[in-house]
Amino acid sequence: ELKVEQNPLFLSMQEGKNYTIYCNYSTTSDRLYWYRQDPGKSLESLFVLLSNGAVKQEGRLMASLDTKARLSTLHITAAVHDLSATYFCAVDTAGFQKLVFGTGTRLLVSP
Amino acid sequence: SAVISQKPSRDICQRGTSLTIQCQVDSQVTMMFWYRQQPGQSLTLIATANQGSEATYESGFVIDKFPISRPNLTFSTLTVSNMSPEDSSIYLCSFLAGEFMNTEAFFGQGTRLTVV
Numbered sequence: 001e002l003k004v005e006q007n008p009l010f011l012s013m014q015e016g017k018n019y020t021i022y023c024n025y026s027t028t029s030d031r032l033y034w035y036r037q038d039p040g041k042s043l044e045s046l047f048v049l050l051s052n053g054a055v056k057q058e059g060r061l062m063a064s065l066d067t068k069a070r071l072s073t074l075h076i077t078a079a080v081h082d083l084s085a086t087y088f089c090a091v092d093t094a095g096f097q098k099l100v101f102g103t104g105t106r107l108l109v110s111p
Numbered sequence: 112s113a114v115i116s117q118k119p120s121r122d123i124c125q126r127g128t129s130l131t132i133q134c135q136v137d138s139q140v141t142m143m144f145w146y147r148q149q150p151g152q153s154l155t156l157i158a159t160a161n162q163g164s165e166a167t168y169e170s171g172f173v174i175d176k177f178p179i180s181r182p183n184l185t186f187s188t189l190t191v192s193n194m195s196p197e198d199s200s201i202y203l204c205s206f207l208a209g210e211f212m213n214t215e216a217f218f219g220q221g222t223r224l225t226v227v
Contacts, residue, residue: 033216042203042221043154048214088153090216098144099205099216101154 002027004091006102013109016078021105023072023089032072033090033099034063043088046074079109117204117219124194124226131190132222134204139184145177148201148221157202160187194226 003026013019023032031050035043047056049065049072056063060083062075072089086106090099114137124130134143142161146154157177158166166179180188191198204219 031214040223043218045215045217090154092214098156098159099154100156104153 002029002091002093002100004089004100004102006087006089006105008105009103010106011108013076013079013107015080015109015111018078019076021074021076021087021107023074023102025070025072025089025091025100025102027070028067029070029091029093031092032065033092034072034074035088035090037086037088037104039086046087076107079107081109081111083107084109115204115206115217115219117222119222120220121223122225124224126195126226128194129190129192130194130224131188132202132204134187134189134219136185136206138208140206140208141184142206143181143187144205144207145179145187145189146203146205148203150199154203157189191224194224196226199224199226 005024007022011019031048033048034046036046037043047063049063052067054065060077065072074087084107086104088104089102092099116135118133122130142159144159145157147157148154156169157172158168158179160166160179160181162181162184168174176192178190202222205216207214207216209215
């Protein structure tokens with residue numbers, strides 16, 4: 001059974017600081033997704049990572065994938081308050097049948 | 112990108128009643144997925160719905176409690192039956208679209224259900 005774990009579960013950081021969220025998964029997968037969720041809202045797609053060594057960047061967020069280590073990271077650079085949200089990684093099971101979500105990381109960026 | 116419309120966006124229901132959630136997609140999709148997100152938790156897949164066949168339920172979810180319909184390739188409903196306060200959650204529909212290298216998962220706006 002595919003398991004997906006994120007750490008930390010909660011992250012409080014100051015504006016301007018850098019930090020990394022980690023996503024580990026237990027079995028081989030075809031792709032990995034990162035999502036953002038604001039309170040009471042649906043999921044907003046951030047990144048889709050398809051292959052080993054993939055790196056994608058959008059603004060202050062950068063995601064990478066190491067399929068050999070079964071690890072993805074979401075790096076936050078010079079955090080701003082607007083990045084406060086919950087971030088989920090999700091792993092696609094073989095054949096694109098369904099997604100298994102990580103535990104989520106609640107990020108709070110303070111001035 | 113595809114547009115997916117989910118309703119109602121929220122509801123407050125009495126225990127013992129049922130609520131049907133609708134999900135409409137602006138293009139034809141083979142599989143639709145229904146997720147539950149309990150307060151402060153991650154998303155858990157309830158079932159996968161294919162058009163023309165019975166939904167496939169994940170462990171811990173049964174058809175009598177969460178009946179699903181998929182009458183065509185653009186529409187699906189999830190019913191939460193005989194509700195109890197433990198069913199208070201956000202329910203989301205989803206589908207995968209795109210070719211292999213560009214496959215993405217799209218989500219509805221979610222239905223926030225409170226059972227009192």
